[in-house]
Amino acid sequence: MAETKLPFISREENRHGTPVVFVRRNGRRIRIHEPEGTPAFARAYAEAVESLGEPPSKRRKPTSDLPVYPKGTLGWLGVQYFASRGKDEFMSLDNDSRRARRNSLEKDCFTVALSDDDPEHMGFCPFKYLSGQKMKRMIEAADGPGARTNRRKHLSALCAWGVENNHLPSNPVRDIKSGRAEATDGYYTWQIPDVQQFLAFHSGAARRSRKARLALGLLLFSGSRRQDMVTLGKQHCRGSVPDQIGDWISYVPKKTIKKRRTMVQKPLLPVLKKIITESWDILGAMTFLITEQGKPFTAAGFGNWFRDRCDEADLQQCTAHGLKKAGATIAAENRATVHELMAMFDWSSPRMAEVYTRKAEQKRLAGGAMGLISLDRIVNEDCRTEPDAVVAHAQKSS
Structure with a gap:
């Protein structure tokens, strides 16, 4: 059947290689399950376009600009x-x-x-x-x-x-408190069973499933932030032979590029090298990961795309950032030091690394000591008070 020529239509293949149709608008999308060319498809398409809202170019612009503030305000x-x-x-x-x-x-x-x-x-x-x-x-x-x-x-x-700049005599915010922030663990940290479930679901030969496995490998084993990971490509890990991957990844983190252009270098782990090599035919020219249109992902666009891949695998609690947390947790539990974690994950201060080392140390200490809570093992069972000892001696003598 001929493809329908309508605005906002996006076509992909599912993990079984079957073509599916989406209406994509304003960074969101809705799948159309009805057959193309049917009245049911037309109704579903119209409902999807309406529910996704007006495109930014057609939204009503504000009736007035921002106010003009007098000098000295x-x-x-x-x-x-x-x-x-x-x-x-x-x-x-x-x-x-x-x-x-x-x-x-x-x-x-x-x-x-x-x-x-x-x-x-x-x-x-x-x-x-x-x-x-x-x-x-x-x-x-x-x-x-x-x-x-x-x-x-x-x-x-x-x-x-x-x-x-000599506009204010002092900073009036300096002594004002903002209130204590709520203590939370932030994004959910992936567990090993989550990774296995994701890989099991995306085990097919479809391009999207292979890209999903490549994305998971880059997030888990490169130690890079999402905004850096989407820019990584073959040029960042050149080998001594043309068109071959080397043993190191080198790049300048975007988060600190305005302050310092310090190149970070990390070993390309064998597991990640294997994933990249097996995905060679779907890699982009300048970035490992590319969109269906053959362009590099933006950080936000990749996050939305990977969110969909997690939802498909029934991992609604999982996110791209949670995979980086999983890598840091595993490394800390394997006794990585604070400075090693800083080098691995592009952290410029020990504050974030210490979060993971403290949790790992608590787990190790508890694991070694919890066995001491035992009714079968009472170390001080012979320690008695002096009166108890006298009574026991008298009973023994009689």
Whole structure:
């Protein structure tokens, strides 16, 4: 049957090699189960397009631009900060950090009301009226401990920049607390049975299943962040012979590229080398992993794609980031040191590595000591008080 020519249609093969049809829009997708060319297909397609919403290009634009803040106000300071260039200034941040910080300040902090009785936005507050209490009001307007921590960090960076550039006499955020963050373990850490279940499901010869196994290998055995992993290719592990993979991976981590262009080098583990070699015919020209359109993945796009592969294997709790956590956990339990973990996973400080070594050490200590809780083994069974000893001696003599 001829393929339907409609916008937003995406075609893939499932693990059995059977073609399937999706409606893909705004970063999400819905599968169409009805046969193409039938009225049922047309109805399902229309419902999917409507449920996925309008594309960004057709969304209604705001009726007004951001307000123009007078000189000497918090909003005006933000405008100057967003245009700052140079080492360690706003424009030196990576795109994701700039977008997150600007949205946090411009759309969240500057639009908070000055007080319960004054609906004027905080962005119009003059410098001379900026106080720790006003900063606290903006911070506490965020929903949740994590959001308040981030908002305090962004406000403090803005005010510190203002102090350094002679706009503010001091940083009013310095002594304001954001509240204690909730202690969580974050993303679910994959267990060995999860990896086995994923590989068992994606054991077919279909291209998507082979790509899924390659992705799992890169996430688990390369020690790289997702944003770096999607850029890795043959050029990062060249061997001495052309068109052959070498024994080392070399790349510059994106997270620190603005601060230092330090090349990291890691051995290409035999298990990962084998996975890459077996996937040679589906590798991209410049990156190991490519989309169905033959282009490199973005970090977010890969996360969504891998999320679908996990869902297909009935591993809804698993994510791409959770595989990196699994690798760090396994390494720590095999007695990797803090500095070894830092080198393996591109961490510039020991803080994150110590999370894994502490957990591994607790597990080792508990494993060696829990056997001491035993009713059959009482080390101090002959230790008695003096009166008990006298009684026992008298009974023995009689």
